[in-house]
Amino acid sequence: MNIRENIPLAPLTTFRIGGPGRFFCVVTNEAELVEAVIFARERELPFFVLGGGSNILVGDEGFDGLVIKMGIMGVNIHKKIKNPPSLNLASLGLGTPPFSKGESAAKSPFEKGGVEQSEVGDFTIIAAGAGEIWEDFVSTTVNQGLYGLENLSLIPGTVGAAPVQNIGAYGAEVSKTIILVRALDTETMKFMELTNEQCQFSYRDSVFKNQKGRYIITRVDFNLLKSGEVNIDYKDVREYFGRLVLRGEASLVARPRLAEVRKAIIEIRTSKLPDMKKWGTAGSFFKNPVIPATHFLRLKGKYPDLPGFVQKDGKYKVTLAWILDKICNVKGFAKGKVATYGRQALVIVTEPGATAKDVYELARELTERVRIATDIEIQMEVEKVGV
Ligand SMILES: Cc1cc2nc3c(=O)[nH]c(=O)nc-3n(C[C@H](O)[C@H](O)[C@H](O)COP(=O)(O)OP(=O)(O)OC[C@H]3O[C@@H](n4cnc5c(N)ncnc54)[C@H](O)[C@@H]3O)c2cc1C
Structure with a gap:
């Protein structure tokens, strides 16, 4: 792993402000992540995990420690289970003990790299590497007809940061779709698989935020629906479709389709939020x-x-x-x-x-x-x- 020194952090954030990181590395697998944390520990330096830099403000003096840029990623659908008798997450190695003991024997699929998807009746469990770009991941799920993340379209950042502040928008919160988070517990230096409950999600909050620095997320598993219902209850979204009906471009009775909701969210956000190329x-x-x-x-x-x-x-x-x-x-x-x-x-x-x-x-x-x-x-x- 290549550890560099004095790397400007401003270009790696959406504020484009702030000084350099004293040490900097990109980790592309879990072994490199462990190596990076050990590097910081041996030098008694603080470390900071950087995703897309879209929810941080780096100080003018920079960060006097090791910045670990999360780069565990890839998209690879490789596991499908059709119509089992019931949704038994334990049989998939997901979401239930032995995780409650604090540790799992399950290996990260990203040793091979990629997004892992399992279909269980109407549910689809899809796992993504922490370094994946959130918006690309949402686009992938919607293109596959999976319900759950469409209202969170166009939020900047990475998959690994999404559980940290339990991202939310337009009446949706990511915690409603997360089944399991795989993370390095830097206190024990073991990988854990935290269930939704163990993540302690609340409004813009989670265990990852309130025990800052303890967990480094490497993979997030989502439980999405093959045949779901779109959520257009939020005022801006309702008004958007109301305008389409008035213009004769949408039906009053038929519910909008998944891709239409994603398009609506993208248009609403683009009209309301600043152009990041400019500001x-x-x-x-x-x-x-x-x-x-x-x-x-x-x-x-x-x-x-x-x-x-x-x-x-x-x-x-x-x-x-x-x-x-x-x-x-x-x-x-x-x-x-x-x-x-x-x-x-x-x-x-x-x-x-x-x-x-x-x-x-x-x-x-x-x-x-x-x-x-x-x-x-x-x-x-x-x-x-x-x-
Ligand atoms: C224009 C704009 C619009 C936005 N709209 C929304 C919105 O609608 N809803 C919303 O909730 N947020 C919104 N955000 C905030 C931001 O996009 C989210 O918080 C996003 O999840 C941050 O992701 P990131 O990868 O950029 O994280 P970063 O900014 O890099 O990091 C944020 C925090 O997460 C930690 N972190 C990052 N990756 C990991 C990891 N793998 N393991 C452990 N900790 C990690 C970092 O250490 C840091 O504490 C918006 C931001 C912008 C610029």
Whole structure:
């Protein structure tokens, strides 16, 4: 494995900001991953796993440790099981003990490289290497007529990072489709296969995020449906198909097909999100806050249109873009080379020459304005790397 020194990290991120990584390597299999972690440990250096760099902000001084770029990938359908009597995941070596003991004897299919697919009646279990580009993987699943990931089309990044913050969009969350995550537990230096439950998924959160640095994901197994139902309940998606019906381009009664939903999501996202060729960005910079019901009702009394969605625990998730736009009036608010995006205030965009310090200054100001106006402490969704 080739370990290089002083590698600029800015071009490897979508913000295109930040200093170099002191050491840098690309791992293409699990043995190289182990080697990389041992390299860092022997030198008492921190390490950071880099996917597509679309949810991080690298500090201006860079990262004083080892950056491990995840490159375990490939697409290779090689295992099909037709019509077994029942969905027995254990027989596939997926999702059940011995994983609960913390470790699995199953080998990663990516020793050979690739995506592994097994069909079990109506279910299709499809496994992808952590370095696969998320959007390419979603495209593959939709092209094969598999339901489950279509609403997550066009999210930048890699397959391995998707469980980390439990990516979500347009009424879908990736956790609903994940059956198992294979990862190196850097505490024990053993590979584990974590069930969906063990991943502890919640809104933009998981065990991979709240035990930062412990697990390095090498493969994700998804459980997708051969004959599913599309989910077009989300407001923007409903409105998109409503417009098609009005123009006579879609039927009022027939439900849109899988590929049509993917096309809709791509068009909606393209019209709402910044052009990454033009701007540096990491998408939504902050998380939507989840606040107690009493707090929500107090705000709702003052701002009757404030959108809020009740959660399982009775708290409310509120739409921060609405607060930034309608209460704080900061949509398109610029400070030097950094601004909130004119069409979506939750997204921070940068011009060439902007620094991480500039971004943090704007973020601090937005945080303060939201706190003063609503008494809500907002939190970054984007992760700080280095200083
Ligand atoms: C324009 C734009 C739109 C976006 N839209 C959305 C959206 O709709 N919904 C959404 O949820 N997100 C969205 N994002 C955020 C981002 O795309 C996702 O969080 C994505 O999953 C990050 O993937 P990545 O490979 O770029 O991860 P990186 O940014 O490289 O890393 C993110 C975190 O994951 C960790 N990580 C990466 N790979 C691994 C691995 N193999 N094992 C363990 N840890 C790992 C990193 O260490 C880091 O902590 C958007 C970003 C942009 C730029």
